[in-house]
Amino acid sequence: MTAAVADVHDDHGPAKGFKRWLFTTNHKDIGTLYLVFSLTMFFVGGAMALVIRSELMTPGLQFVHPEFFNQMTTMHALVMVFGAVMPAFVGLANWMIPMMIGAPDMALPRMNNWSFWILPVAFGMLISTLFLPGGAPASGWTMYPPLVLQTGDAFPFLIFSVHLMGLSSIMGAINIIVTILNMRAPDMWLLKMPMFVWTWLITAYLLIAVMPVLAGAVTMLLTDQFFGTSFFLAAGGGDPVMFQHIFWFFGHPEVYIMILPAFGVVSEIIPTFSRKPLFGHDSMVYAASSIAFLSFIVWAHHMFTVGMPLSGQLFFMFATMLIAVPTGVKIFNWVATMWRGAMTFETPMLFSLAFVFLFTIGGFSGLMLAVAPADIQYHDTYFVVAHFHYVLVPGSIFAIMAAAYYWLPKWTGYMYNEAAGKLHFWLSTIFVNLTFFPMHFLGLAGMPRRIPDYSTQFTDFNTMASVGAMGFGLSQLVFIYVLLTSKKGARATDRVWEAPRGLEWTVPSPAPYHTFDTPPKVRVAQESFE
Amino acid sequence: MRNDSEQRKNIRRTALIMGGIAIAFYLGFILMGVLNA
Numbered sequence: 001m002t003a004a005v006a007d008v009h010d011d012h013g014p015a016k017g018f019k020r021w022l023f024t025t026n027h028k029d030i031g032t033l034y035l036v037f038s039l040t041m042f043f044v045g046g047a048m049a050l051v052i053r054s055e056l057m058t059p060g061l062q063f064v065h066p067e068f069f070n071q072m073t074t075m076h077a078l079v080m081v082f083g084a085v086m087p088a089f090v091g092l093a094n095w096m097i098p099m100m101i102g103a104p105d106m107a108l109p110r111m112n113n114w115s116f117w118i119l120p121v122a123f124g125m126l127i128s129t130l131f132l133p134g135g136a137p138a139s140g141w142t143m144y145p146p147l148v149l150q151t152g153d154a155f156p157f158l159i160f161s162v163h164l165m166g167l168s169s170i171m172g173a174i175n176i177i178v179t180i181l182n183m184r185a186p187d188m189w190l191l192k193m194p195m196f197v198w199t200w201l202i203t204a205y206l207l208i209a210v211m212p213v214l215a216g217a218v219t220m221l222l223t224d225q226f227f228g229t230s231f232f233l234a235a236g237g238g239d240p241v242m243f244q245h246i247f248w249f250f251g252h253p254e255v256y257i258m259i260l261p262a263f264g265v266v267s268e269i270i271p272t273f274s275r276k277p278l279f280g281h282d283s284m285v286y287a288a289s290s291i292a293f294l295s296f297i298v299w300a301h302h303m304f305t306v307g308m309p310l311s312g313q314l315f316f317m318f319a320t321m322l323i324a325v326p327t328g329v330k331i332f333n334w335v336a337t338m339w340r341g342a343m344t345f346e347t348p349m350l351f352s353l354a355f356v357f358l359f360t361i362g363g364f365s366g367l368m369l370a371v372a373p374a375d376i377q378y379h380d381t382y383f384v385v386a387h388f389h390y391v392l393v394p395g396s397i398f399a400i401m402a403a404a405y406y407w408l409p410k411w412t413g414y415m416y417n418e419a420a421g422k423l424h425f426w427l428s429t430i431f432v433n434l435t436f437f438p439m440h441f442l443g444l445a446g447m448p449r450r451i452p453d454y455s456t457q458f459t460d461f462n463t464m465a466s467v468g469a470m471g472f473g474l475s476q477l478v479f480i481y482v483l484l485t486s487k488k489g490a491r492a493t494d495r496v497w498e499a500p501r502g503l504e505w506t507v508p509s510p511a512p513y514h515t516f517d518t519p520p521k522v523r524v525a526q527e528s529f530e
Numbered sequence: 531m532r533n534d535s536e537q538r539k540n541i542r543r544t545a546l547i548m549g550g551i552a553i554a555f556y557l558g559f560i561l562m563g564v565l566n567a
Binding site: 107108170173177181182183208211212213217219220229230237239242249 | 537540541544545548549551552553554555556557558559560562563564566567
């Protein structure tokens, strides 16, 4: 098998120098570009988080002006959501999906190059607003009018950069759908596809449906600001609440765009380190599809306090609670996969286990927020901040870390430093809980979000959270150490781990520049895993 | 099998359908704003 897929294209391998990266159409190169960009944005967004947590370490104003604090909360969210988490999953998709389905590359390689190179332009433009008169956007990542229309010179930069991020995501999603539907190896039927591929297929459909909705919303903001329309301006007969409906019609599926690929990653890793096939593969597919469908009909749970008819509150409350059912199917399937498995606890497995446990905590606080009358108390408090950070940090970001450790030997050809990986895991897990768990108590006690100062009764938990955030930030330097020393370990075998399944483990480590020029025989590969 | 014209046609068709859906959602939501205003 290995010989059949070995690099037979030495005559047109990678170009040399910066041209390789600027003009590349190779899915592995583009995957690497996405992952490096995402890691950079993770540190930029993380630095912004540390500005926020430094200011909140003690009551009173100490380091930054309140206006700059608002800019930091807005930019931290935009950078982390669109610059760190989403590109990381697109990078993993670029690297792994063609290899997992036995395709030689993505279906539309030139568009793939464009999808990536739009991103640095978009974020260069967005981050440059920090240096403009009036500073960066400060109205929150939700960009609610009329507040966002008070943004200074940064406003058109914000709108254009959001358009570009959307364009990049849509082109990436089209590429992924087209690749999966048209370029699978002959025996790779849809229900045989690995869960990472399935979750990405569903995610790509979500992206195509909702990124244009965000683009439409910000286009209307642009015309309200500069072309005299009144889509969202009450004075001109417009409706600011309509923006919130449109934004959250995008925003809620966006949450699942950031978590479904994480489900896919965990569904690859847990079977490998439990030495058992994934329990209930097909039910996982149906559960992910159900979550995607339900994500379209729950958006108004973000706006219970805006006011809506009782029937609306009941509908959105129950529809939201319904998501717990397919999510529960997934959690129980992961647990059933581990049941009586010969488990070992290498770094990817540790991150995956922490994901299952800590994401579930975030899920439960989500259920609490779904209860309309209770949400009116929780709304705009730190309880919400605790909830979404639990699903995004020990949720999405831990899954990205797990994926990086899991596939790193396949990418580099060397085993990473396992001791450093475990240190990274334990420090991250301790500090992530120290950062975000106290925020539940702050929220329940009534501390509002997005403020640079607070009442002295909230001091202790805020200090804990700030110490935790700084510890979490420093812990990530261990990950940089692992990456920098990633070619100093033992040579990785083709299979890398003891019991992985999937076509990507049939190619050599490191994966050759071109793989699967000849379609692989899926059945033969599968028999080799038995 | 891989690079035959049938596969290229399918790739192009799928890409166009997906791009069309994206454009329809974009224009559709702006139209909703126009009708609501």
